[in-house]
Amino acid sequence: MRRRLLLLLGTKKGGFILDGDETRRAWRVRGPLCEGWPLNHLTADPVSGTLYAGGRSFWYGPAVFRSDDLGATWSHSSEGLTYGEDGPKMKTVWNITPVGDALYAGVDPAGLFRSDDRGETWQHVEGLTNHPTRPTWEGGFGGLCLHSIVPHPTDPRRMWVAISAVGTFATEDGGAAWEPRNSGVRADFLPDPYPVTGQCVHKLVMAPGLPDRLYQENHCGTYRSDDAGRTWISIEAGLPSTFGFPMVTHPHDPDTAFTVPLNGDDRGRFMPDGRAAVWRTADAGATWTDLRAGLPQQDAYLGVLREAMAVDRLDPFGIYFGTSTGQVFASADEGRTWREIASFLPPIHSVETLLVGS
Numbered sequence: 001m002r003r004r005l006l007l008l009l010g011t012k013k014g015g016f017i018l019d020g021d022e023t024r025r026a027w028r029v030r031g032p033l034c035e036g037w038p039l040n041h042l043t044a045d046p047v048s049g050t051l052y053a054g055g056r057s058f059w060y061g062p063a064v065f066r067s068d069d070l071g072a073t074w075s076h077s078s079e080g081l082t083y084g085e086d087g088p089k090m091k092t093v094w095n096i097t098p099v100g101d102a103l104y105a106g107v108d109p110a111g112l113f114r115s116d117d118r119g120e121t122w123q124h125v126e127g128l129t130n131h132p133t134r135p136t137w138e139g140g141f142g143g144l145c146l147h148s149i150v151p152h153p154t155d156p157r158r159m160w161v162a163i164s165a166v167g168t169f170a171t172e173d174g175g176a177a178w179e180p181r182n183s184g185v186r187a188d189f190l191p192d193p194y195p196v197t198g199q200c201v202h203k204l205v206m207a208p209g210l211p212d213r214l215y216q217e218n219h220c221g222t223y224r225s226d227d228a229g230r231t232w233i234s235i236e237a238g239l240p241s242t243f244g245f246p247m248v249t250h251p252h253d254p255d256t257a258f259t260v261p262l263n264g265d266d267r268g269r270f271m272p273d274g275r276a277a278v279w280r281t282a283d284a285g286a287t288w289t290d291l292r293a294g295l296p297q298q299d300a301y302l303g304v305l306r307e308a309m310a311v312d313r314l315d316p317f318g319i320y321f322g323t324s325t326g327q328v329f330a331s332a333d334e335g336r337t338w339r340e341i342a343s344f345l346p347p348i349h350s351v352e353t354l355l356v357g358s
Helices: none
Strands: 004-011 014-023 028-033 040-043 051-056 061-067 075-077 094-100 102-109 111-115 147-152 159-164 167-171 200-207 209-216 221-225 245-248 257-262 280-282 290-291 309-310 318-322 329-330 339-342 350-354
Touching: 004 051, 004 329, 014 040, 014 221, 040 209, 061 094, 094 147, 102 167, 147 167, 147 200, 159 200, 167 200, 200 245, 257 309, 257 329
Parallel strands: 040 094, 040 350, 309 350
Antiparallel strands: 004 014, 004 040, 004 350, 014 028, 040 051, 051 061, 051 094, 061 075, 094 102, 102 111, 102 147, 147 159, 159 167, 200 209, 209 221, 245 257, 257 280, 280 290, 309 318, 318 329, 329 339
C-alpha cells in the first residue's frame, strides 16, 4: 500500500492540505482549515502524526491549533500564551516545533514558549526574554518575531532560535541561559555592520548529520557556521542577490542546501528578472546552481516567504515551495524539474511535509 504524503500549508486565510501519495503525481486540496485564521506555520509531529498550526485571529488573538486526525477536526488553545498583564501584548504565533515530548512556539513580540501537554497550556521560557540585550531588540518589516526554532537532534538541552531583526541565540542548558551567536553576520543597515545583536535573520536551519553546522538566509546575505553558530562565513558568492527568505537542507547530505533569492528588500521582493528559480549548493556554499526546469521564466514576479519551502524524505526526495500569490510548485527529483501542483490559494506563509504510513 502506498503511503500518504501530505503537504501542509499555512496561509493568510487558514490552513490547507495537499493530500497525495509517494508517487507525487496527483494532489487533492483540503481546506480552508483552522476556522480560516491567518496561519504563519502549519506543521506536524513526524512521530505521532499530530498536526499543529500557529497564528492569530484579528478578533480573538494568537493561538495554537491541534489536529489528531490529519486535519479532519481541530482544537485550539491560547492558555499561557501571554507575557502577563504588565508585559507586551502578544500579536501572533510564528513557529511551532515539536521537540521530543515537548512543543515549542515562537511568537511576536519575540519570545519562546513551551508546552508539555500537546499545546493545551504554555509556559514562557523566560531566560531568552530576560537576556541583557533585550532592551535593544527591534523588529524587522514583519515584526519582532521569533520565527526559527532549531533543536539539537540528540541533546535536549541544546537549541538555537532566530529572531528578526535581532539575530541567532543558542542555549546549552535547556533554556535557562542564552548566548547571541552572530559573529561574522552583517547588518548593513546599522552604523556598526557587525553588532553583537541586531542582525535580521530570515531563516535558520541545521545540516543533517552535523548538528554544529547551521545555514542561514539573511536580510544581508547567506551564511554557514561549522561551530554551532559561534562564527559564520558568507556563502552568498554566486547567488543573484544578497536578499531572500527560505532555506532548506538535503534530508541526508550536509553539504547540500536550497534557497530562493529575491531581488532585494527595497525593489519589490520578487524573483530576479521575473524568472523563477530555486538555487542549490552541493558543496556547503562554495558554488551555487540555479534550478529552473519547469518553472515560469517570464513575468513570474513571485515571492517566497521564510517558512514556505520544504523537502520530503522519499528517494529521490521531493522539494516544494509556495508563493505569496498562492501557487505551489513541486519537484519529485530533488529540484531537477518542477511543476505547479496548486493555484489560486491565499498567500502561502508556510509549507511542511508529512509522510503517513509504514
